[in-house]
Amino acid sequence: MDDLSKLFSKYINDGCTVAEIKLLMQHFTEVESETELREAITAELEKDTKEAADEAELDNHMLRIYDQLKPNLNARSQQDNILRPIRNYFKYSVAAAIFVVFSVVLYFYINDNRQAKQGDLTAQHQGNDVNPGGNKAILTLADGSKISLTDAGNGELAKQAGIVVTKTKDGQLVYEISKGNAAATEVLYNTINTPAGGQYQINLPDGTTVWLNALSSLRYPTVFNAARRKVVLTGEAYFEVAKNPNQPFVVTTNGAGKAQDVTVLGTHFNINSYQNEDATKTTLLEGSVKVAASAQDVTIKPGQQAILNNTLKVMNVDVTQAIDWKNGNFYFNDENIESIMRKLARWYDIDVIYKGQIPSIDFGGEISRTKKLSEVLKVLETTRTIHFKIEGRRVTVMP
Numbered sequence: 001m002d003d004l005s006k007l008f009s010k011y012i013n014d015g016c017t018v019a020e021i022k023l024l025m026q027h028f029t030e031v032e033s034e035t036e037l038r039e040a041i042t043a044e045l046e047k048d049t050k051e052a053a054d055e056a057e058l059d060n061h062m063l064r065i066y067d068q069l070k071p072n073l074n075a076r077s078q079q080d081n082i083l084r085p086i087r088n089y090f091k092y093s094v095a096a097a098i099f100v101v102f103s104v105v106l107y108f109y110i111n112d113n114r115q116a117k118q119g120d121l122t123a124q125h126q127g128n129d130v131n132p133g134g135n136k137a138i139l140t141l142a143d144g145s146k147i148s149l150t151d152a153g154n155g156e157l158a159k160q161a162g163i164v165v166t167k168t169k170d171g172q173l174v175y176e177i178s179k180g181n182a183a184a185t186e187v188l189y190n191t192i193n194t195p196a197g198g199q200y201q202i203n204l205p206d207g208t209t210v211w212l213n214a215l216s217s218l219r220y221p222t223v224f225n226a227a228r229r230k231v232v233l234t235g236e237a238y239f240e241v242a243k244n245p246n247q248p249f250v251v252t253t254n255g256a257g258k259a260q261d262v263t264v265l266g267t268h269f270n271i272n273s274y275q276n277e278d279a280t281k282t283t284l285l286e287g288s289v290k291v292a293a294s295a296q297d298v299t300i301k302p303g304q305q306a307i308l309n310n311t312l313k314v315m316n317v318d319v320t321q322a323i324d325w326k327n328g329n330f331y332f333n334d335e336n337i338e339s340i341m342r343k344l345a346r347w348y349d350i351d352v353i354y355k356g357q358i359p360s361i362d363f364g365g366e367i368s369r370t371k372k373l374s375e376v377l378k379v380l381e382t383t384r385t386i387h388f389k390i391e392g393r394r395v396t397v398m399p
Helices: 002-012 018-028 031-049 075-080 094-113 337-348 373-383
Strands: 138-140 146-148 155-160 163-167 172-177 189-194 198-203 209-212 216-221 229-240 249-253 260-264 268-273 280-286 289-293 296-300 304-308 312-316 329-336 351-354 362-368 387-391 394-398
Touching: 002 018, 002 031, 189 198, 209 216, 249 268, 260 268, 260 280, 280 289, 289 304, 296 304, 296 312, 329 337, 337 351, 337 373, 337 394, 362 373, 373 387
Parallel strands: 172 198, 229 249, 351 394
Antiparallel strands: 138 146, 138 189, 155 163, 163 172, 189 216, 198 209, 209 229, 216 229, 229 268, 249 260, 260 289, 268 280, 280 304, 289 296, 304 312, 329 362, 387 394
């Protein structure tokens, strides 16, 4: 037991060599090692909770045995890994945790050594797959004409009242005052929409940069010459606002029927305001933000999130989760399958249906948005608590 306990503890602290990871995996595959592994996990839980753990308590404890799995079997494994366990990975009993740990480690091992066989995959995945989303958007100009940014070539797209709209080679939309115009004074409004499976980056006339997530839209003036720089958002966007203490930047949303205004002078923040989510969430990374809704208003600091549901409240959060999409990942932290599938539906442009009694468990981990849908679902299936069937762009979630 001593050796296995030390090995498991070393693994938890990301100190295992390649050989040690393989040895630990071997123990997880041996039924006779289950008792010792259970004791090792129990010992780690007792360290984490600072109190003795008995059988009744173990079923209610959060599983907190990971910081981050970094197998580092070779350079290729670092590129191919699409799931990195995080603390609070699953709310399971320790007995279930033993299998979950094995599942995740085994996934990395198979992925690295390229030994996964087609027969090991869920049968419903075979022959059906969906590619991830990409840079896709429609720009609607002030005169109502529409430009597909997905299909448009690089370079100048349009001129409006002294403003030149350009698409850059890396897929950004840029607004600039045209040469010979000292200042553009006529206020025209443009709207950019991203479809399901789309995202886009916009550089606004004031120097503010906006990243739009899938199924989102932003309405904005081609020139900011009013007392406030005001834009209207639906869906989700990340903002890096150009500083101007004399002209506040205001984002208006109406997610889930709850209107709010976010006012800043120059800062970095994310707003999630989808209609099919329970709340509008404004997360601050840098600077200061005032969030106002109805008769309420709050000012949040970096690392905080304003949540608008029936009321407006403030919480300290892990900002990584809020901007995971902007960084090219899905980051789940104690998140249920319904919430996860809504994110996947928006990014992969799929319809999701549920069949049977879906277990009420929370997932945690980090999955790249560049992977095909089946790869993401396969990782979720390693828990052996949930399964998926892909038929075209319809995904069935089953126990």
